[in-house]
Amino acid sequence: MGHDVIIIGGGLGGLIASIQLAKNHYKVLLIEKYNYPFNKVCGEYVSNEVKPFLKGIGLDLDYLGATSINRFQLTSIKGKSLETFLQMGGFGISRYTLDNELFKIAKSLGVTFLLNTNVDDIQKINETFFVETNTNQTFEAKVVIGSYGKRAKLDKSLVRKFPAQTQAFVGVKYHIKYNFPKDLIALHNFKGGYCGISAIEDDKYCLCYLADRKNVKQSGGISEMEKEFMCQNPFLLDIFQNAEFLFEHPLVINEIVFTPKSAVHKNILMIGDTAGLITPLAGNGMSIAIRAAVIASNLISDFLQKKIRRDELERNYTEEWNRNFKNRLWRGRQLQKLFGDEFNSNLAISALNKIPFLLKPIIRATHGKIML
Ligand SMILES: Cc1cc2nc3c(=O)[nH]c(=O)nc-3n(C[C@H](O)[C@H](O)[C@H](O)COP(=O)(O)OP(=O)(O)OC[C@H]3O[C@@H](n4cnc5c(N)ncnc54)[C@H](O)[C@@H]3O)c2cc1C
Numbered sequence: 139m140g141h142d143v144i145i146i147g148g149g150l151g152g153l154i155a156s157i158q159l160a161k162n163h164y165k166v167l168l169i170e171k172y173n174y175p176f177n178k179v180c181g182e183y184v185s186n187e188v189k190p191f192l193k194g195i196g197l198d199l200d201y202l203g204a205t206s207i208n209r210f211q212l213t214s215i216k217g218k219s220l221e222t223f224l225q226m227g228g229f230g231i232s233r234y235t236l237d238n239e240l241f242k243i244a245k246s247l248g249v250t251f252l253l254n255t256n257v258d259d260i261q262k263i264n265e266t267f268f269v270e271t272n273t274n275q276t277f278e279a280k281v282v283i284g285s286y287g288k289r290a291k292l293d294k295s296l297v298r299k300f301p302a303q304t305q306a307f308v309g310v311k312y313h314i315k316y317n318f319p320k321d322l323i324a325l326h327n328f329k330g331g332y333c334g335i336s337a338i339e340d341d342k343y344c345l346c347y348l349a350d351r352k353n354v355k356q357s358g359g360i361s362e363m364e365k366e367f368m369c370q371n372p373f374l375l376d377i378f379q380n381a382e383f384l385f386e387h388p389l390v391i392n393e394i395v396f397t398p399k400s401a402v403h404k405n406i407l408m409i410g411d412t413a414g415l416i417t418p419l420a421g422n423g424m425s426i427a428i429r430a431a432v433i434a435s436n437l438i439s440d441f442l443q444k445k446i447r448r449d450e451l452e453r454n455y456t457e458e459w460n461r462n463f464k465n466r467l468w469r470g471r472q473l474q475k476l477f478g479d480e481f482n483s484n485l486a487i488s489a490l491n492k493i494p495f496l497l498k499p500i501i502r503a504t505h506g507k508i509m510l
Contacts, residue, residue: 169269259296266279
């Protein structure tokens with residue numbers, strides 16, 4: 139028996155889309171590679187633009203111990219520092235907890251989950267999609283959403299071509315215990331990258347960074363690169379010397395690139411990082427994934443009710459995606475060029491220290507309005 143919608147990948151984008159569609163009583167199957175709860179490389183700072191929306195779908199952030207963050211510190215490679223109040227602010231919560239809670243909400247609404255399963259390929263014949271998994275099963279649906287994150291083998295099966303990449307990054311995450319204010323998010327620069335630290339639930343902190351893959355190779359590994367490059371910043375040196383690291387090994391993802399992608403490919407609606415990854419220093423990839431999931435679900439609902447045709451669904455979604463996110467992603471890429479380079483990061487921080495009111499519009503440029 140076919141489904142109305144199959145969602146590939148159960149991160150924030152996929153889970154929110156499943157919740158929105160199940161609320162409208164559609165038959166939804168979500169296929170996820172892992173089993174909840176699980177950790178994920180992410181800075182775990184969620185912009186407040188999606189807070190009312192998340193509360194509205196039944197997420198009790200206070201009960202879950204989310205922290206409230208409204209101050210921002212930026213440091214240069216050599217440890218020059220500036221601080222500002224965050225107008226919109228955000229909250230801190232681990233993906234381990236957040237994704238698991240959304241999974242529970244989706245399940246309670248009737249979403250069917252297939253966990254520990256990889257989607258290997260997707261074909262469309264006439265008006266039906268055939269979704270093939272690594273367990274040799276095939277599922278049918280009228281609509282497919284691709285929400286499998288920034289990088290997956292599936293892109294190869296789908297022959298998705300991206301512009302040539304100039305620089306690739308490695309993403310690394312730890313949970314730590316450290317003496318640090320809970321209302322502050324800090325972004326510390328180091329040669330070839332930047333590292334964020336902010337509080338999450340249970341008196342823990344998320345330490346997450348993006349590093350130039352070349353430097354990791356050159357140093358001979360993650361911990362060597364941390365010593366050689368990151369610890370030149372006195373703020374990072376203090377963290378590596380004094381924090382208690384709670385994971386046995388760091389969580390690592392390779393080959394992160396920020397090249398533009400397409401929002402629709404082979405009739406599949408792409409959401410979240412699968413449609414385009416904003417540079418993490420903007421701190422709102424999660425809210426973009428949530429917003430895109432809502433936009434896609436509303437249009438899919440119109441399609442399933444035969445209010446719009448498939449070509450209109452795809453065209454309207456592409457237009458909406460571009461209108462909401464294209465410029466934000468571009469600005470994020472430009473902003474990232476200021477970081478990871480000693481001269482640029484020092485210059486940027488000196489200039490912003492002299493003209494502090496410039497920082498607010500810069501932060502605003504990568505953020506959206508409050509979503510209800
Ligand atoms: C270093 C770093 C730090 C970041 N920090 C922040 C931050 O502080 N705040 C913020 O808002 N954003 C941050 N982001 C961005 C944020 O993590 C993403 O934008 C967000 O997770 C996007 O959600 P998603 O649903 O698109 O993808 P994901 O959350 O990555 O979910 C994709 C899911 O698909 C599954 N999957 C993959 N392939 C398959 C397959 N073939 N079959 C089935 N399942 C599959 C994966 O297991 C995964 O669960 C950061 C990103 C990086 C790289």
